[in-house]
Amino acid sequence: MRLALIGQPNCGKSTLFNQVAGYKAETGNFPGTTVSFKETKVRVLGEVVELVDLPGTYSLLGTNPAERVVLDYLIAKKIDAVINVIDATHLVQGLLLTLELMEMGRPIVLAINMMDEASRQGLKIDGEKLSELLGIPVLPMIASRGKGVRETFVQARRIAKEKKVPQPQKYENEIESAVTDLKDKMKQGEFPISRRAIAVKLLEGDPEITKQVEGKNPGMIDIIHGHLDTLCHHSSRQAVWMVATERQKIARALSRKITKQGKSHLSIRDRLDDYLLHPIFGYIFLVVILAGFFALIYGIGNWMEAPLLGFFDNLTDLIVKRLNVEGLLPQLIVGTIQGVSGGLAIVLPYLVPFLLGLGFLEDIGYLTRIAFLADALMHRMGLHGKAIVPFILGYGCSVPAIMSTRIMENKRDRILSAALVTMIPCAARLSVIFGLVSFYLGPWAALGIYFFNILVIAITGRIITHFIPEDSPGLILEMPVYRLPTLRTVTAKVWFRVREFIFEAWPLLILGSITLAGLNYYSITQYLDILFRPFTWMLGLPSRVGTPLIFGIFRKELSLIMLAQALGTTNFGAVLTPEQMISYTIFVVFYIPCIATMVVIKNELGNRSMWLITGLSMLVAIIAALFSRLLFFFFV
Amino acid sequence: MNLLNVKNGKWVRVTNFRGGRGMQRRLAQLGFLPGNKVRVIRAAPFHGPLLLEVEGREIVLGRGVASHIIVEYI
Numbered sequence: 001m002r003l004a005l006i007g008q009p010n011c012g013k014s015t016l017f018n019q020v021a022g023y024k025a026e027t028g029n030f031p032g033t034t035v036s037f038k039e040t041k042v043r044v045l046g047e048v049v050e051l052v053d054l055p056g057t058y059s060l061l062g063t064n065p066a067e068r069v070v071l072d073y074l075i076a077k078k079i080d081a082v083i084n085v086i087d088a089t090h091l092v093q094g095l096l097l098t099l100e101l102m103e104m105g106r107p108i109v110l111a112i113n114m115m116d117e118a119s120r121q122g123l124k125i126d127g128e129k130l131s132e133l134l135g136i137p138v139l140p141m142i143a144s145r146g147k148g149v150r151e152t153f154v155q156a157r158r159i160a161k162e163k164k165v166p167q168p169q170k171y172e173n174e175i176e177s178a179v180t181d182l183k184d185k186m187k188q189g190e191f192p193i194s195r196r197a198i199a200v201k202l203l204e205g206d207p208e209i210t211k212q213v214e215g216k217n218p219g220m221i222d223i224i225h226g227h228l229d230t231l232c233h234h235s236s237r238q239a240v241w242m243v244a245t246e247r248q249k250i251a252r253a254l255s256r257k258i259t260k261q262g263k264s265h266l267s268i269r270d271r272l273d274d275y276l277l278h279p280i281f282g283y284i285f286l287v288v289i290l291a292g293f294f295a296l297i298y299g300i301g302n303w304m305e306a307p308l309l310g311f312f313d314n315l316t317d318l319i320v321k322r323l324n325v326e327g328l329l330p331q332l333i334v335g336t337i338q339g340v341s342g343g344l345a346i347v348l349p350y351l352v353p354f355l356l357g358l359g360f361l362e363d364i365g366y367l368t369r370i371a372f373l374a375d376a377l378m379h380r381m382g383l384h385g386k387a388i389v390p391f392i393l394g395y396g397c398s399v400p401a402i403m404s405t406r407i408m409e410n411k412r413d414r415i416l417s418a419a420l421v422t423m424i425p426c427a428a429r430l431s432v433i434f435g436l437v438s439f440y441l442g443p444w445a446a447l448g449i450y451f452f453n454i455l456v457i458a459i460t461g462r463i464i465t466h467f468i469p470e471d472s473p474g475l476i477l478e479m480p481v482y483r484l485p486t487l488r489t490v491t492a493k494v495w496f497r498v499r500e501f502i503f504e505a506w507p508l509l510i511l512g513s514i515t516l517a518g519l520n521y522y523s524i525t526q527y528l529d530i531l532f533r534p535f536t537w538m539l540g541l542p543s544r545v546g547t548p549l550i551f552g553i554f555r556k557e558l559s560l561i562m563l564a565q566a567l568g569t570t571n572f573g574a575v576l577t578p579e580q581m582i583s584y585t586i587f588v589v590f591y592i593p594c595i596a597t598m599v600v601i602k603n604e605l606g607n608r609s610m611w612l613i614t615g616l617s618m619l620v621a622i623i624a625a626l627f628s629r630l631l632f633f634f635f636v
Numbered sequence: 637m638n639l640l641n642v643k644n645g646k647w648v649r650v651t652n653f654r655g656g657r658g659m660q661r662r663l664a665q666l667g668f669l670p671g672n673k674v675r676v677i678r679a680a681p682f683h684g685p686l687l688l689e690v691e692g693r694e695i696v697l698g699r700g701v702a703s704h705i706i707v708e709y710i
Binding site for chain 1: 660661662665666667681683685691692694695696697698
């Protein structure tokens with residue numbers, strides 16, 4: 001049995017999915033957090049069913065790649081029941097999608113989520129009455145607290161077993177007769193969704209479905225155009241608007257019958273935007289919030305790094321002295337310890353506070369406010385404010401950031417933002433910036449690198465835009481309401497990413513560190529170093545750092561952890577000058593995206609884009625690092 | 637008159653659209669349909685986007701998009 005979660009962006013589908021599936025999907029108070037579908041097996045009343053979390057979509061019009069996924073999935077896969085999640089505070093808008101889904105010819109359960117939010121706004125919703133009116137089960141739910149989740153799944157299982165297909169709502173005469181006629185004329189071909197749904201999609205002018213129907217029923221296109229012409233002629237409006245207006249009429253009537261507006265208990269939360277989006281104070285708050293975020297990472301990380309590093313250094317000395325043997329073995333042991341300490345002392349102290357802070361800002365709903373404030377700036381780079389979504393995610397990890405470019409409508413914007421996003425220092429590169437630069441040169445130097453990075457990205461975007469001018473339609477984004485994050489969702493989110501680091505990246509770091517110890521012992525590294533010598537020479541770095549740079553392409557953290565191996569000490573301050581540390585870090589921040597990022601670029605945007613972006617990143621890395629040397633030459 | 641000409645805090649009614657099919661579909665599904673009411677909540681500085689209230693939701697539209705929506709005062 002397969003159940004699918006469908007709902008509009010930011011209605012809490014992924015929160016619900018995580019409640020039943022364990023933490024497997026990214027969530028956030030941010031429209032468009034889920035951009036592709038996730039499938040998992042869950043147990044409902046002792047029976048294993050397959051559950052799919054689909055990206056949020058306002059309608060089944062499929063106006064961007066993420067939304068298209070939903071319609072394609074409905075058409076391609078056999079779904080036994082749809083669990084339609086809607087936001088109780090946006091009932092009319094949510095019901096529009098419900099009405100559309102009811103046409104698909106699949107059993108459907110309606111879960112009205114965020115009931116707590118609605119009651120705070122004084123909204124009373126009569127779910128039972130809605131259930132009677134629509135003829136489908138309707139259940140109240142508070143997904144973030146796990147309320148109503150079990151009942152929803154029990155009902156979904158029941159209607160899937162009974163194969164209870166809902167009766168779709170009727171449109172006004174003109175549209176209804178056009179739909180009926182199209183349904184009848186489509187003689188040929190089996191369709192996985194109901195014929196009524198196909199007919200409606202034809203009126204809405206869905207290009208894909210029109211092509212498919214025409215392929216199976218030649219001549220159909222003339223009949224469709226005939227209907228579209230008649231409809232437009234009668235009302236001087238496009239058919240897609242007429243259908244949408246009709247649904248809106250039905251949804252409004254339903255909402256009127258089932259809701260009562262009581263006294264609202266809204267507080268300062270709703271006045272918050274008067275300050276946070278204020279033309280002057282808004283930007284001051286933005287700077288203060290980001291500075292606080294930075295201070296949090298630096299404060300916690302720096303406080304933990306030094307004692308942890310000291311502990312592992314002592315441990316290394318102790319073991320090497322105790323063993324008192326020459327040869328490969330002590331080298332490998334030192335390599336192992338350095339791999340372990342790299343993860344524990346250098347990466348985790350910065351990664352955990354970073355993820356906590358980002359998770360908090362995201363769940364509270366502040367990230368979309370940043371998009372609003374930064375849209376004008378993004379335009380100067382040739383992108384619109386929506387690109388801020390991948391940009392911010394990029395500070396966590398480039399892989400989901402590049403996937404999130406799917407929320408953009410056109411390909412040019414997707415490629416340009418992917419190219420710029422790979423240059424944003426992700427959490428892995430964050431550990432290089434903090435572990436090396438801020439640890440030895442202080443927090444201001446690290447902050448300087450972040451500003452320099454933004455500047456270089458802006459200039460690069462500007463130059464690219466000069467050659468490929470902007471033709472994107474501009475920003476279209478829903479502003480979510482502020483929500484108080486629950487400890488549970490934030491910690492779950494942090495754990496989701498930390499677990500990934502511990503089980504996937506850390507073993508690789510240790511393995512890389514051991515490999516390097518072996519390579520060092522057999523003096524193989526010098527040949528690898530020669531490969532990167534042109535670059536290390538240009539950057540004024542010792543040739544021994546070539547190997548860490550090569551390994552850094554696998555995991556960016558390796559470029560710091562293996563640096564200890566390559567230089568023979570964890571006290572980088574003793575062997576590298578400040579200038580070398582800066583130019584090394586800047587090079588690491590920009591050069592070649594890691595393997596995982598390259599793969600995701602290839603999957604999302606094609607081979608050509610991947611190589612273009614990789615080449616570009618190398619070029620930018622060299623120029624940026626040389627520029628930093630120039631600054632040192634003149635000012636230090 | 638398009639949305640860019642509307643003063644902050646004022647309610648207007650959508651009458652028509654300019655621009656391509658894809659854009660119209662996108663705006664339609666967010667509640668920008670002929671006859672629906674829209675309020676300009678605020679505009680971001682530096683020629684930034686508009687924050688709008690439509691059908692009980694807050695939507696951010698870039699100036700390019702907003703200029704495609706033709707409206708009239710109520």
